[in-house]
Amino acid sequence: MSTAPNINRQRQALLRSLPSVSALLEHEEVRDWLNGLPRSSVVAALQSAVQDTRERILSGEITNEPDSHDLLARAEADLLVRSMPSLRRVVNATGIVLHTGLGRAPLCDAAIEAIVEGASGYCNLEWDLSTGARGSRSAHARSLITSITGAEAATVVNNNAAATLMILRTFAAGKEVIVSRGQLIEIGGSFRLPEIFEAGGAILREVGTTNRTRLSDYEKAITDRTAIIMRVHPSNYRVVGFTEETSIAELAELAHQHNLIAVDDLGSGALIDFADLGLPDEPCVRASIEAGADLACFSGDKLVGGPQAGIIVGKQDLIARIEKHPLMRTYRVDKLTLLALEATLRHYLDLDEAIKNIPTLSMLRASTDELARRARELADQLAQAIPGEHFFVCSDVGFAGGGSLPAKELQTVVVQWRPEHVSVALAMKCMREAEVPVIARVRDDAICLDLRTLRDGDFEAVVDAIITAASEADDPPRSGISLPII
DSSP: OOSHHHHHHHHHHHHHHSOOHHHHHTSHHHHHHHHHSOHHHHHHHHHHHHHHHHHHHHTTSOOSOOOHHHHHHHHHHHHHHHHSOSSOOOEEOSOOTTOGGGTSSOOOHHHHHHHHHHHTSOOOTTEETTTTEEOOTTHHHHHHHHHHHOOSEEEEESSHHHHHHHHHHHHOTTSEEEEEGGGOOEEGGGEEHHHHHHHTTOEEEEESOSSBOOHHHHHHHOOTTEEEEEEEOOTTOOOOSSOBOOOHHHHHHHHHHTTOEEEEEOTTOOSSOGGGGTSOOOOOHHHHHHTTOSEEEEESSSTTOSSSOEEEEEOHHHHHHHHHSTTHHHHOOOHHHHHHHHHHHHHTTSHHHHHHHOHHHHHHHOOHHHHHHHHHHHHHHHHHHOTTSOEEEEEEEEOOBTTBSTTOOEEEEEEEEOOSSSOHHHHHHHHHTSSSOEEOEEETTEEEEETTSOOGGGHHHHHHHHHHHHTSOOOOOOOOOOOOBO
16 A cells, blocks of 8 residues: 555645744744844744745655744744845955955055044035035045145046046047057956957057067057057066066157057056065056156055045046046945045055055065964964864965955965864855854865954954854865975
């Protein structure tokens, strides 16, 4: 005799035993939820828990009468997910200072304070307090930018791609722009420079070869349709070996001989000489202006260490034309960006202040001795909190990220954890799903917590996340090669 009818009767009986959402709403614990949460959210979570249990009964996964406490536990977990903001703070333990996926540069304390103060009420975004008349939003950061860069004028848009496009639309729509073939890059998010030229209405004129472009290549390409000679920072791309490129000073001189505009797209941008930090040279904005560039543009959220923005500096009359362009309104920044940018830029009035207070600069400048000291502190905290696990302080290398200093390895120090009772994959997943997510990197089948991007205030979140991860059960990790212990 077939057992199918018996199984079906059993499942139907289990389904009938499921409490209704109305009944669950009368539960004492649920009434407590309703005191602090919207009723619609609670009802949706209960409906989801009941439906999930119903499906598990029908699939044969549940064979016993469902317990209301299990249903409430599922609903509570659902509510926790629903109440958690999608965009939230994470701990960056990857060692990548300008991690695009993690929001690039963390803001300095002054920028955070400025946002809180300015956003808590009204502000003089487009109001001139001295005259009582309408003002310009770009004016708030302009004097600081020009003082730091030596440019005559400046304006701000929402990112450097927008800055490049605004320059092209304003001065080269329907005209030619000469660029070295070796600088026609694609960076993250499928951003391709030729497509920006097309969107800007400019005609791209490639010159030279991938690895060598001489001044004579630019000169031969000039026609009566040429509007701009442009140099473009190669971001995270490098050509090494048999190479030759033309300086912005040479390009500016050539452009001015033919009444053309010399533009320097600096990409990440640098407001200080990075040699002072013991790092390789990055194109410096002031150096570009002093070399004769008519316009230069760069990001505000990379090496500058501020909020996402595109900053354009250069000649007064050229900046004025950009600001009057109809498209400028579509790329302008909001008050929060300007508040954070101005506060960040103020630190650059003193080099020591900038290095001390801007997180990007302090992270890049941190010595391995300092990182090792902090790594030992973190390893000790982890060892005390999780006695069954072992943590080692090791040397390693990392990169700045964000298209900055791409060829420069940054010597760093990590706390290495090779879990005893959980796989690396599951441990990483648990860390990502912690109350404060912790994002680390894996090397040689070990989890590496890089102190270059970990701040002291992150240690508690790291310990909590690893306690949770270590408590999970999974297959033991495979053996691997450890990093050098220091």
